Amino acid sequence: MPLRAHRPLPLATPAGVEVLTKILTQGPIPRVEIARRTGLSQAAVTKAVAPLIDAGFVTDQAAAPVEADSQLGIGRPVSPLTVVPSSVSVIGVKVTPTSLIGVTTDFTAGILNIRHEELDDTDPEVVIDRLAAHVKALIGSLKSGTAVAGPLAGIGIAVSGDVDAAHGVVRDSPLMGWRGVPVAELLGERVRVPIVVSNDVRALTVAEHWFGVGVNADSFAVVTIGSGIGCGLYINGEVVSGAYGVSGELGHLPLAPGDLVCTCGRRGCVETVASSDAILSRTRETTGRADLDLAGAIKLAHEGNEQAREAFDRAGEVIGSALAAMVNLVGPELVVIAGEGVAEYDLYEDRMRRAFAEHAFGAAGDCRLMLRSHTFDDWARGAAATVIRSYVRGEPPLHR
Amino acid sequence: MPLRAHRPLPLATPAGVEVLTKILTQGPIPRVEIARRTGLSQAAVTKAVAPLIDAGFVTDQAAAPVEADSQLGIGRPVSPLTVVPSSVSVIGVKVTPTSLIGVTTDFTAGILNIRHEELDDTDPEVVIDRLAAHVKALIGSLKSGTAVAGPLAGIGIAVSGDVDAAHGVVRDSPLMGWRGVPVAELLGERVRVPIVVSNDVRALTVAEHWFGVGVNADSFAVVTIGSGIGCGLYINGEVVSGAYGVSGELGHLPLAPGDLVCTCGRRGCVETVASSDAILSRTRETTGRADLDLAGAIKLAHEGNEQAREAFDRAGEVIGSALAAMVNLVGPELVVIAGEGVAEYDLYEDRMRRAFAEHAFGAAGDCRLMLRSHTFDDWARGAAATVIRSYVRGEPPLHR
Structure with missing residues (x-):
């Protein structure tokens, strides 16, 4: 069973969250550059980074060999930091009236697996049952993968319409015909991992912001x-x-x-x-x-x-x-x-x-x-990105 | 001549700017609370505040006497910090097709003087000449005031329409009939202090953000x-x-x-x-x-x-x-x-x-x-608020 157990990030302060966010979205990035972009002292950056490296979420070991001669490069990165993609796994699912589109991703929203499934009923109870089975199958694909998958940070669900992300409730989704459906609660009864429910377009924007054009x-x-x-x-x-x-x-x-x-x-x-x-x-x-x-x-x-x-x-x-x-x-x-x-x-x-x-x-x-x-997979990746953001920020999970 | 000479704020780092902004907009506020809201360490807050106190921009001496018995108050402010309003003077002018509305304010955008003047011509050269005279009269009112006025941080000009604040140019103001008017440059030839030119509604929003509903x-x-x-x-x-x-x-x-x-x-x-x-x-x-x-x-x-x-x-x-x-x-x-x-x-x-x-x-x-x-004075106060923001952030003045 190569899916490691869930564990929170070792981030004690808002500065730590800021530092990890910079590494995740702008890495490889040297400590000095993080300090410059955040306004934090280099000491504060180093202090925030150390436990992340110890816990295996971040590394300063460049994947590619670095030339020994450092006299050449003005502004050459000094031990640039990157996140370790495989240190975290994430699931994202886009729910449409006719289908569930699910992906598993790593810490950088890189897609590992894709799973599509048709829906023939938009009744919330039916959809949530199918969604729980879909998520369990995606978890299974993480467990059965050849590589060791990082601990599952959570499940992101993206639905169109007015979504109350703070409570995980789809308040009004004309396309789904849903009103006041407590997705996080219903799904949380069936799958006990952290759940993030978002408006689908907002989820896509989070993905673009952290890992795309943004x-x-x-x-x-x-x-x-x-x-x-x-x-x-x-x-x-x-x-x-x-x-x-x-x-x-x-x-x-x-x-x-x-x-x-x-x-x-x-x-x-x-x-x-x-x-x-x-x-x-x-x-x-x-x-x-x-x-x-x-x-x-x-x-x-x-x-x-x-x-x-x-x-x-x-x-x-x-x-x-x-x-x-x-x-x-x-x-x-x-x-x-x-x-x-x-x-x-x-x-x-x-x-x-x-x-x-x-x-x-x-x-x-x-x-x-x-x-x-x-593509529809982009929507699902967006849902995964919302989980990554929530995980990095240490936001309290809705259900686990 | 009780108008002191211009001087920059002693703010070396982005953290310093953040700390002063919190004091200015949310003061009186204790150091520990600034640390909590910014995510900075208390040491960093104290370090940023010290030169501001030394230079007279900020004080931790409460205006009202504080009770000696500190056992009563859980969460009682400990040496809360406030800015010294009189440590800085600002001028704001709203330009309309028919009038110039000017104010002088202190560091907290509190209005000191008001000056209204009618315009009968919207030709840019004519308006800028009148504006320069208007500003000089406002500077005069600061100099002749009974209290010592703080050094003038700058002049804010608010105009409706599409304003390029970075270059101080009114690109397109249908109400004024102006296109491509380099207000900062023209005014800067006549009055040699820092100038901030803004869209009028944006200026009002800055005032609401720092000193109002926001x-x-x-x-x-x-x-x-x-x-x-x-x-x-x-x-x-x-x-x-x-x-x-x-x-x-x-x-x-x-x-x-x-x-x-x-x-x-x-x-x-x-x-x-x-x-x-x-x-x-x-x-x-x-x-x-x-x-x-x-x-x-x-x-x-x-x-x-x-x-x-x-x-x-x-x-x-x-x-x-x-x-x-x-x-x-x-x-x-x-x-x-x-x-x-x-x-x-x-x-x-x-x-x-x-x-x-x-x-x-x-x-x-x-x-x-x-x-x-x-009222129209609110517009002018908004223009002053843009100068306060620019001054606190240490943005390079357009002309001085």
Whole structure:
């Protein structure tokens, strides 16, 4: 059984957490550079690092051999610190109405195993039972792996909608049809390890912040386009979580005409026009072809069908306006647009960029829009990243 | 001449800046509590504080006598630290198309003097000449005061629009009719002290963050309603400044119908319906009374005139939607709505709150909307607060 037992990190102070965070997200990094970036003394950095090295979470032994001649390198790293990836294991699962997508990762959110499973029922009790079995199978894959897996830091669950992460409750997930589902409690009765429940887009943003595009950006937004439209924000050194647990609800800005009702019950939401379901409905309606699926609608639009193109144009227009609204408010350095259906970008990208340029205010429009493909495994990795963050920060686990 | 010469703060490290910030914004505060809140060691706090006390910026001598019997108080402050307000003087000026509003303040942004002056020309050269004279008069008021004024830390200038604070340039201020005006450079040729140029709403938010409602809030928004509609955001421990200098442009979210052109040249901006000018134009148009002024429109609406009420209703509706959009994106704990015309709140408050409730997503709607009156002197004090922040942080002055 090569899965070691859970153990907390030896971090006594906020400074220790800061130091480990720097090593994890910016390593390999020398002690002196950590001191410079955190404003801590070198003595304080060394003091925080020592127990982490002793416990095997961090190492200053470079994987690659370092040249002996140190006269060459001005600014050459001196015993740079890195985390030991295999010192910690993590599980992340993205829950959708039709599937569970799970991954196991190491301490740096590097994916070890992937496990997909279909769901045919969104009833919370049914889903949680399936989720518990799914998690147990992932734990099994850690135990049966050839390499020794680090102790399991916890399980991250990502769900779309309004999630109360502090209590592990999905308060309102229109896509799942869930209201007030205490996921951490229900899952914790079945699997006794620490559980972190997050909004899925926020989880993705944590992953980008610690292990992705955000490592080198002072601020950024991740916008996800697909069956829902979400947005994660990283501003002023932290992912924006919202004082009441809600933030980044780009899909529910009231920017669309008020005649359509959203899945959330409100009128005028961006998603009423720009979600993939909305695009499909519109194309079915205007072409009179009730049998179309999304792939069919995309194909029609690519063939130049005017009605199908109009549905994508409408979506692009509203997404562009929504991006401008977000950028006008928070002014990020960079926006990563992570779409599930990258194949359809060409159908709305021009219109989206034009609407963005029309409504972006002044220099806010200098913000770069990066389009990027994106898989369901990325969502699950995001869920794992939330556990890593929670573990490093020593946040009290919800259930174990 | 009781204005002492300029001198930098004795702050050698980022930790020192953090310690002074805590004393300034949360004092009186004991050293042990600063250590707890910053994660620094008590030794580090004591080391940072000593030169500040020596130089007279900070004191641990309580103004009020402390009881000798220390057995009573669990958690009683032990030699709490406060800044010495008179150790620093600051000037803040808000520039509007029709007036200069200047204040002098102490180190805690407490107002010492106020000076208002009318403008009859918005030509940049003319305004900067008048501004230089205005600032010199404010410096004179510091010199001639009965009490000794602390050394002048600098001059803060607040202007609406897109301001490049890093270079002291007003890039685009539709209200002033300014584009690319290098305010810091032009003013710096005339008055040789450090200058900080800021977007006016951002300056107000700095003041709220350090000396107002923000001291006890983890996140908040300040929304200003009047001739323009602006928004300052405080999230994750800092005022949001925008990677390209633009943020909080609530008045330029594309939430209004696209048939009206905004002062900024774009279509569909919130301000096309909700600024005081927009309300007045609409009332003039629908009542056919081209001679109305804003006071007259407010009076008509209060008397129940349907056309006038409709103009305020439209404004309230769009402002409420804009607040919901902002809250859905960033989820602040609290929104302070600071209006120039608090007398007209009753005309749109109901409609605004209703639109907000309709479009706020899930728990984001728990955010409290606080309506508060607000004077031009508050803007000027905000400009002074930006100087205090810049001075404490040891940011290089633009001109001196």
